Amino acid sequence: MDQNTLTNAGLRITGRTPDENYVEIIEAPEHPWFLGCQFHPEFKSKPLEPHPLFAAFIGAALEHKKILSRAAEPQRVQAVGVAPHANA
DSSP: OOHHHHHHTTOEEEEEOTTSOSEEEEEOTTSSSOEEESSOGGGGOBTTBOOHHHHHHHHHHHHHHHHHHHHHSOOOOOOTTOOTTTTO
């Protein structure tokens, strides 16, 4: 695929081979966490020592879950000028 096709579609090229000839990493700036890669970070990972790519993905997923949890919490509304439990 041509590099212009990727960038014209809104993707950002964020990693290349050392000789700069080939695209290795692309990202979608409009997405909360999207990354496509040609290299194999799974070969550098262990269960307790993940490659930074996987650690970042898990971290982003946990942060996204926190945001969704906060948004789903019911909001308490108190009438202006009325003390809580005034009628109790």
